[in-house]
Amino acid sequence: MNKKHIAVVGTGGVGGYFGFKLNKTNETTRRHKISFTARGETYRILKENGLSLLSPEHSENRTRPDEIYGEIAEIRNPHLVLICVKEYDLENVCRQLSGVISEETILLPMMNGADIHERIRSIIPHNIILPSCVYVASHIKEKGIIEHHGKPGKLIFGKDPEHLSEDVDWVAELIRESNIDYEFRKSALTDIWTKFIFIASVGLVSAKHNSSIGAVFAEEHQKKEAIAIMREVKLIADKKQIYLPEDIIQKTVEKAAAFPFGTPTSLQIDINSGKEENELELFAGTIIRYGAELQVDTSSTKKIYQQLKKKQLNI
Ligand SMILES: NC(=O)C1=CN([C@@H]2O[C@H](COP(=O)(O)OP(=O)(O)OC[C@H]3O[C@@H](n4cnc5c(N)ncnc54)[C@H](OP(=O)(O)O)[C@@H]3O)[C@@H](O)[C@H]2O)C=CC1
Numbered sequence: 001m002n003k004k005h006i007a008v009v010g011t012g013g014v015g016g017y018f019g020f021k022l023n024k025t026n027e028t029t030r031r032h033k034i035s036f037t038a039r040g041e042t043y044r045i046l047k048e049n050g051l052s053l054l055s056p057e058h059s060e061n062r063t064r065p066d067e068i069y070g071e072i073a074e075i076r077n078p079h080l081v082l083i084c085v086k087e088y089d090l091e092n093v094c095r096q097l098s099g100v101i102s103e104e105t106i107l108l109p110m111m112n113g114a115d116i117h118e119r120i121r122s123i124i125p126h127n128i129i130l131p132s133c134v135y136v137a138s139h140i141k142e143k144g145i146i147e148h149h150g151k152p153g154k155l156i157f158g159k160d161p162e163h164l165s166e167d168v169d170w171v172a173e174l175i176r177e178s179n180i181d182y183e184f185r186k187s188a189l190t191d192i193w194t195k196f197i198f199i200a201s202v203g204l205v206s207a208k209h210n211s212s213i214g215a216v217f218a219e220e221h222q223k224k225e226a227i228a229i230m231r232e233v234k235l236i237a238d239k240k241q242i243y244l245p246e247d248i249i250q251k252t253v254e255k256a257a258a259f260p261f262g263t264p265t266s267l268q269i270d271i272n273s274g275k276e277e278n279e280l281e282l283f284a285g286t287i288i289r290y291g292a293e294l295q296v297d298t299s300s301t302k303k304i305y306q307q308l309k310k311k312q313l314n315i
């Protein structure tokens with residue numbers, strides 16, 4: 001594989017965790033160039049101290065990126081861009097990326113959401129975009145310092161359905177070499193919706209009650225709310241002809257039980273800490289919109305959406 005430039009855009013929970021692993025491996029192999037883009041104070045700290053990851057997986061918790069940019073406009077000749085931002089920054093990031101990528105650049109979003117690859121495609125129509133989902137419990141402890149708990153993070157990604165014949169095996173090889181747990185599929189759509197049914201339901205209910213993943217399923221009322229949202233997502237997936245197994249709800253409850261009881265969700269943290277922006281639209285907004293388009297009743301999601309809107313105003 002020729003030397004590639006891998007640009008990590010967004011050095012938060014996800015970009016910091018997966019980017020750390022890429023860079024740590026590359027510090028030894030020196031096969032590629034790994035760059036990070038970060039804003040403001042995070043940029044300054046990364047420049048000064050490098051990137052730190054506090055994780056049971058790594059005893060050596062600091063890595064020095066080859067290049068750190070304070071703005072997307074500074075990125076030069078990237079072969080692969082990992083888009084690791086919250087959904088409310090996605091369109092802004094994509095518009096800026098349009099100015100720095102070539103037609104060969106591959107885009108790999110590492111985000112929650114059911115339609116992220118389509119949203120990227122509406123701004124960057126001709127590049128290869130690899131649909132994906134990620135499982136990891138990591139967050140910004142302090143700017144430039146990422147904390148990771150629980151199981152090793154996992155990336156599931158697939159071929160671009162509009163560029164099926166393009167060879168993107170080098171991306172899978174890079175991920176494998178970096179000791180990242182991953183699956184590479186011909187199509188990742190079922191995986192994306194399997195993650196979406198989980199995180200949309202658990203995220204919304206945990207945000208409403210400020211409860212952890214374990215607590216959502218330990219409390220009967222919360223569990224009922226989560227299952228009602230899962231049912232709505234399953235009906236939408238069926239209408240969109242996205243395969244989810246018939247026992248997906250049972251499987252999703254089991255998946256939740258595999259997380260340490262106290263694991264928070266990112267939506268819970270963002271809403272209950274009074275952060276100005278959060279991913280409520282990514283979860284509830286998307287379900288409600290698809291419901292309207294496909295004539296699926298989404299009254300449970302609409303109810304919790306209104307409750308969370310009110311909660312935001314009162315915080
Ligand atoms: N954290 C987790 O455990 C998991 C998160 N996810 C999903 O992954 C996605 C990313 O989440 P996460 O990493 O937690 O989010 P974070 O908020 O931790 O990190 C996002 C980072 O992107 C940065 N950013 C935004 N816009 C720009 C820009 N224009 N230039 C440079 N940097 C930018 C932000 O900078 P700044 O700090 O300056 O705002 C922030 O540091 C979300 O969709 C989330 O739902 C999925 C699974 C698990």
Ligand SMILES: CC(C)(CO)C(=O)C(=O)O
Binds near residue numbers: 135136137265266267
């Ligand atoms: C629940 C978790 C941590 C699982 O990856 C997640 O995706 C999120 O909080 O957004």
